[in-house]
Amino acid sequence: MINLRASLPILLSLISIGCSSERELPEPLQKGLVYCSEGNPEGFNPQRITSGTTVDATAAQLYDRLIDYDASEQAFVPALATEWQALDDGTRYRFKLRDDVAFHTTNFFTPSRNLNADDVIFSFNRWLDSTALYHPVGGGSYPFFTATGLDRLINRVVKVGPHTIDIVLNNADSSFLANLATDFAVILSAEYAHKLDIANQPELIDQQPIGTGPFRFEAYRKDYYIRYSRNPDYWREGPDIEHLVYSITPNANKRMLKLVTGECDVIPYPLVSKLRSLNQAQIEVKSEVSPNVSFWAFNTQKKPFDNPQVRQALSYAINRRAIIDAIYYGSAEQAESVLPPTSWAFREAQINYQYDPEKARALLDEAGITAGFEMTIWAMPVQRVYNPNARRMAELMQSDLAQVGINVRIVSYEWNSFRRRLSRGEHDTALIGWYADNADPDNFFRPLLSCAAVATGSNRANWCHPGFDQILLQAIATTDTAERRQLYRSAQDLLNQQVPLLPIAHSMRYQAQQDFVTGVELPPYGGISFRRAGKELAQ
Amino acid sequence: MTRFIINRLLYFVLALWLLTVFSFFLNWLFPGDVITNMSGIRVATEAYGEEFALRGGDTNLFVQYAYYLQNLINLNWGYSLVTQQPVWLEGSRTFMATAEILLLALLLALLIGVPLGALSAAWYKAPLDKTIVSFAVGGYSIPVFWLAQLLILFFAVNLRWLPITGQIDPLYLIEPQTGSVLLDIALSDSAYKASAYQNALAHMVLPIVVLASLPAMLLLRMMRNTTVEIMQQPYIKAVRARGLPPYRVVMQHAVPNAMQGILQQLTFIFGLMLANAVIVESIFNWPGIGSWLLKAILDRDYPVIQAALLLLVATTLFANFLFEIYRGWRFPIVREERYGSA
Numbered sequence: 001m002i003n004l005r006a007s008l009p010i011l012l013s014l015i016s017i018g019c020s021s022e023r024e025l026p027e028p029l030q031k032g033l034v035y036c037s038e039g040n041p042e043g044f045n046p047q048r049i050t051s052g053t054t055v056d057a058t059a060a061q062l063y064d065r066l067i068d069y070d071a072s073e074q075a076f077v078p079a080l081a082t083e084w085q086a087l088d089d090g091t092r093y094r095f096k097l098r099d100d101v102a103f104h105t106t107n108f109f110t111p112s113r114n115l116n117a118d119d120v121i122f123s124f125n126r127w128l129d130s131t132a133l134y135h136p137v138g139g140g141s142y143p144f145f146t147a148t149g150l151d152r153l154i155n156r157v158v159k160v161g162p163h164t165i166d167i168v169l170n171n172a173d174s175s176f177l178a179n180l181a182t183d184f185a186v187i188l189s190a191e192y193a194h195k196l197d198i199a200n201q202p203e204l205i206d207q208q209p210i211g212t213g214p215f216r217f218e219a220y221r222k223d224y225y226i227r228y229s230r231n232p233d234y235w236r237e238g239p240d241i242e243h244l245v246y247s248i249t250p251n252a253n254k255r256m257l258k259l260v261t262g263e264c265d266v267i268p269y270p271l272v273s274k275l276r277s278l279n280q281a282q283i284e285v286k287s288e289v290s291p292n293v294s295f296w297a298f299n300t301q302k303k304p305f306d307n308p309q310v311r312q313a314l315s316y317a318i319n320r321r322a323i324i325d326a327i328y329y330g331s332a333e334q335a336e337s338v339l340p341p342t343s344w345a346f347r348e349a350q351i352n353y354q355y356d357p358e359k360a361r362a363l364l365d366e367a368g369i370t371a372g373f374e375m376t377i378w379a380m381p382v383q384r385v386y387n388p389n390a391r392r393m394a395e396l397m398q399s400d401l402a403q404v405g406i407n408v409r410i411v412s413y414e415w416n417s418f419r420r421r422l423s424r425g426e427h428d429t430a431l432i433g434w435y436a437d438n439a440d441p442d443n444f445f446r447p448l449l450s451c452a453a454v455a456t457g458s459n460r461a462n463w464c465h466p467g468f469d470q471i472l473l474q475a476i477a478t479t480d481t482a483e484r485r486q487l488y489r490s491a492q493d494l495l496n497q498q499v500p501l502l503p504i505a506h507s508m509r510y511q512a513q514q515d516f517v518t519g520v521e522l523p524p525y526g527g528i529s530f531r532r533a534g535k536e537l538a539q
Numbered sequence: 540m541t542r543f544i545i546n547r548l549l550y551f552v553l554a555l556w557l558l559t560v561f562s563f564f565l566n567w568l569f570p571g572d573v574i575t576n577m578s579g580i581r582v583a584t585e586a587y588g589e590e591f592a593l594r595g596g597d598t599n600l601f602v603q604y605a606y607y608l609q610n611l612i613n614l615n616w617g618y619s620l621v622t623q624q625p626v627w628l629e630g631s632r633t634f635m636a637t638a639e640i641l642l643l644a645l646l647l648a649l650l651i652g653v654p655l656g657a658l659s660a661a662w663y664k665a666p667l668d669k670t671i672v673s674f675a676v677g678g679y680s681i682p683v684f685w686l687a688q689l690l691i692l693f694f695a696v697n698l699r700w701l702p703i704t705g706q707i708d709p710l711y712l713i714e715p716q717t718g719s720v721l722l723d724i725a726l727s728d729s730a731y732k733a734s735a736y737q738n739a740l741a742h743m744v745l746p747i748v749v750l751a752s753l754p755a756m757l758l759l760r761m762m763r764n765t766t767v768e769i770m771q772q773p774y775i776k777a778v779r780a781r782g783l784p785p786y787r788v789v790m791q792h793a794v795p796n797a798m799q800g801i802l803q804q805l806t807f808i809f810g811l812m813l814a815n816a817v818i819v820e821s822i823f824n825w826p827g828i829g830s831w832l833l834k835a836i837l838d839r840d841y842p843v844i845q846a847a848l849l850l851l852v853a854t855t856l857f858a859n860f861l862f863e864i865y866r867g868w869r870f871p872i873v874r875e876e877r878y879g880s881a
Contacts, residue, residue, distance in 0.1 A: 026734040032710035222622045223834060224826055225709045245709040249824075254704065261695045263702050278696075 025537060032243035033517065033533055036255050036264035040222055040248055044209040046184050047127050048138055052527065056268065057246055059183035060529035061228055063211035066095055066120070069181040069439050071524045074344045076177050080115065080187055080212065090172035090479055097163040102233040103189045104216040108208050111191055115212060117159040122190035124157045134193055137202045144184040144437065174479045178440030183526040187212060214238045214531045223248055239519070240534030259283060259512055266520050268528070270512035273329060282515050287331070288522035290509040292386040293338050293444070294433035297460035297501040299425055304369060311499040313363035318400045319355040324505050327393050331510065335503035337492045338444050342524055345441035345488035349496050361404045371405030378411045378430040380418060386433035386507050394431055423457025430460050439525050441488050445472050449500060463500035543867045543874045551860040555853060562849050563607050569841045577607065579618035579626065579842040617842040629831070630846045632718030636706065637816055637827035639719040640743060644750035644812060651755040653801065656762025661789040663767055671759070679756040683815050687749045687822045694745065704824035707739040715826070746823045750815055754808045761804055765797040799870045806859045813855060
């Protein structure tokens with residue numbers, strides 16, 4: 001009896017501890033921010049990885065780049081480099097570095113000097129120069145730089161002065177600066193690398209990172225959290241918050257609940273429709289058109305898809321509007337071009353390919369395709385930002401195409417063999433997409449639709465059009481934006497008319513947060529940044 | 540009593556020894572290199588040769604087992620294949636985190652189950668008894684994971700009183716030194732200890748309540764049934780005949796005797812709670828040994844799987860041992876049952 005009486009107040013007091021009004025945060029919670037990330041980072045060096053989770057966790061927080069891309073101005077802006085100029089017809093770029101940039105001081109490293117040219121050369125050579133001491137550390141693979149061809153484009157990086165470097169290119173390439181502004185081209189500390197080398201622990205460079213970014217690395221516990229603290233010596237205006245924690249929460253439902261209970265301040269990839277139905281006034285959902293596109297590629301090396309008229313007819317035959325509503329639940333906009341409308345080189349579609357089965361039938365008749373024609377649609381087996389459900393999309397297209405008398409068989413394989421078979425050109429048509437790494441329009445054209453990409457297998461349409469290739473090469477050989485815009489516009493017109501692939505949708509990227517969180521904007525390109533993060537709490 | 544303790548101790552050590560033998564042979568049953576499975580050091584690395592020698596890789600099974608045991612006792616439990624962190628360090632932390640909620644939940648279960656069971660017995664077949672029993676049957680039938688979802692929905696999502704994951708808000712910057720968050724706060728140099736304790740306790744409420752629910756209901760039913768049985772004994776009739784009110788009969792004579800049976804069941808209940816802890820820890824992201832084991836199984840992290848199994852089983856054995864010793868000391872009849880004398 002006594003036990004019972006004694007236990008009740010304890011229970012009640014335990015429960016009441018949690019009861020505090022929502023807005024009164026204890027002091028440590030006012031000074032920090034919790035971001036509930038969707039997974040563990042692979043490491044702490046964005047040079048070595050491509051996964052968005054790792055980029056979000058590291059790039060903008062720990063490091064800086066030579067230059068940044070300002071999406072609102074659509075221009076490159078100074079970061080670690082104060083100025084830069086293209087020399088020798090765009091084959092040599094000279095960068096002047098800031099001299100007031102300090103590397104992180106942590107309990108495992110104290111820098112003795114500020115950033116200088118040696119750090120930049122060390123950072124570039126890490127992925128560029130296969131003979132560099134640190135190149136093989138961690139496996140020696142740098143997928144971003146290999147995929148964009150930056151490791152073949154750059155000939156060498158030369159020190160001109162203590163705070164001046166030259167990057168010598170093998171040929172002029174106007175997408176070069178865009179690649180330098182990506183999350184991957186970060187600057188590491190040569191002094192720290194040297195210290196680790198002496199201690200015979202070079203692998204720590206990617207596990208206990210030192211950078212120049214707005215936050216310093218504190219601790220990482222796999223499956224639980226990453227902890228960062230504000231870099232007090234940051235060279236530009238840093239964040240309001242003193243601590244930043246990544247609370248690792250792979251389960252999307254739990255992420256949402258943790259946002260509702262206030263355990264997360266910001267979450268990525270929220271379940272938007274469920275969150276809205278919970279009707280939580282203090283939660284804000286933000287969205288941004290992200291630089292991706294999902295498309296329907298026709299294998300132009302197979303008959304009858306080599307005929308542009310057939311491709312146009314098929315484009316008229318499917319109801320893109322209805323498909324987008326059914327697959328994306330309103331979280332995507334219909335694509336007019338492969339380029340998203342946020343790009344400076346975007347051009348509206350001249351032929352809209354509005355759903356018109358009769359016109360499609362007429363065009364097919366003209367091309368000699370009789371009713372009962374059979375074809376395959378390859379639907380990718382995985383979810384991607386640009387397409388959450390390719391198989392369902394293929395089914396909807398199947399029924400649309402049946403209306404014009406075409407029988408569709410849907411084909412799908414495990415993701416890796418799916419891509420391998422696509423590269424071999426086994427498909428008739430395929431539903432797949434593309435996600436851009438940087439703001440340069442070239443990133444949407446050359447990897448997707450050039451003749452060279454047919455050979456490497458990333459041109460899903462196997463479309464090699466010499467005239468189109470010529471335009472692309474002209475566009476990267478010049479740095480004049482007006483001229484480039486003109487060239488890309490004519491490239492898009494050509495695509496619009498030839499339809500080697502039919503762009504379907506640009507999907508949105510979402511983020512949900514407490515309404516008192518400020519300065520955490522969804523970046524159109526690259527990973528999330530907390531450089532301006534703060535909390536606006538009513539006092 | 541000494542004889543009893545030595546006897547129990549021998550059983551405990553024997554069981555522990557069998558456990559190490561089993562765990563030793565697990566290294567052969569797991570796919571891959573045996574030394575890697577034991578130490579978490581991969582074959583292609585420089586450290587492998589050293590580890591191979593340290594664990595007697597080129598000797599026979601018996602010598603290898605001796606080395607294995609030596610490493611085990613020296614707490615050289617190898618490294619996780621996934622994180623490359625020392626297994627013992629992570630293991631001891633997760634163990635403490637589990638021990639923390641497990642002990643508190645057991646305490647809560649005793650505080651709820653025993654008094655309610657006694658109450659029920661005192662009013663045997665009265666409306667109060669029937670209410671309590673139906674409550675117990677209901678509580679007993681609710682699966683742990685469902686109860687957890689229900690409580691989360693009510694207390695965390697609707698009322699927003701309680702948090703749902705982890706031991707403490709990570710912004711308190713409490714380093715996991717021991718693994719038990721209450722101890723860690725005490726050891727930390729945080730300037731916000733009081734607020735940190737509040738936050739940590741709030742984080743504990745739901746896992747503990749969920750973990751305690753099943754054992755509390757079990758204890759309640761056991762307590763009620765045993766007490767009712769004892770109430771039929773002649774000595775109870777005797778005290779009643781002397782005019783003691785029913786309430787005091789139960790409290791002073793029946794309950795203390797019923798406790799003996801309850802204690803006997805505690806070992807079983809403890810094992811049950813350990814099994815439930817695995818589920819509860821996964822639901823509430825409690826960094827305990829259960830969720831550690833689950834993740835290790837998903838990652839095929841053999842050194843960790845081994846360590847987690849060892850710790851879990853050893854804990855059960857040790858708890859069993861302690862309960863028996865206590866019972867032997869508290870209730871001489873237990874010793875007599877075994878030896879015919881005290």
